Amino acid sequence: MSPDQKHRYKLYYGNARGRAEPIRLVFHFLGVDFEDYRMEQGEFTGALKDKAPMKQVPFIEIDGGKVTLCQTVSICRYLAKSVHPDRWLGGATKTDSAKVDMMADGFADLFQLAAMAKYAPDSIKEGFQKHYKDTMPGKLEIMQDLLKKSKGDYFVGKSIHWCDVYILGVLQSLDEFDDEVFEKFPELQAYYLRMRNLPELKEYIDANWPETKYKA
Structure with missing residues (x-):
């Protein structure tokens, strides 16, 4: 992780682009280091599934689970507004x-x-x-x-x-x-x-x- 990066991020999804790909793009566009955890088929059960706020993927953990978010659009919006708020990537008005x-x-x-x-x-x-x-x-x-x-x-x-x-x-x-x-x-x-x-x-x-x- 870059020394000037304030938070740690982990993205959970299957080994595919799908609904997680826009999130990956936002991470890369913002220059954010993140863990891209790609689950194998059948892995999303038990304790791992319990981590997901709505029991579905994709979802992200921030700082080891201090904050957990799901829904692709909501995650992209959050990252854009929080990582570099001075860039107004969410809109200036x-x-x-x-x-x-x-x-x-x-x-x-x-x-x-x-x-x-x-x-x-x-x-x-x-x-x-x-x-x-x-x-x-x-x-x-x-x-x-x-x-x-x-x-x-x-x-x-x-x-x-x-x-x-x-x-x-x-x-x-x-x-x-x-x-x-x-x-x-x-x-x-x-x-x-x-x-x-x-x-x-x-x-x-x-x-x-x-x-x-x-x-x-």
Whole structure:
């Protein structure tokens, strides 16, 4: 741990990107040393499961369990506002903060839509896959329009916020699940590529993510 880092962090999840990947991205973007504990299948039981506030993953422990938090969006928001509060990654005003939360929640809905299409039980998967195909294009169009209306290269104004880092994790999941997902959305595609190449994240992404077919 860096000598100027005030707290110790441990992230619990399975050996996958999934819902934990946006948290990992926020840690790396902020330059935070953390323990990335990747559980084996069947390990999340007993005392380990009891640590989790809502008995689910991902969750993080801070300073050996003095604080324990779950829910991906909530964890990302907490880290962005607490690690470097002077950077205003959560928004410099109440209005910007609300917009940052809005964008993260909106993309969380898209992640859930894809997750259900991918992981729903076989007996109902076909219905979820049809729902994904019918609704995802319209939802992405809405998000692209919001990006266009922003005053900068990010979703809330001219500077990056934690929602952008979170959104990158969601976009990667969509890209890996659906290889045509951004074909009709050039602004979203360009945003996705810019975010993948952020100096704070590029080394981690190059080492841990599959390549994308989209090119700048």
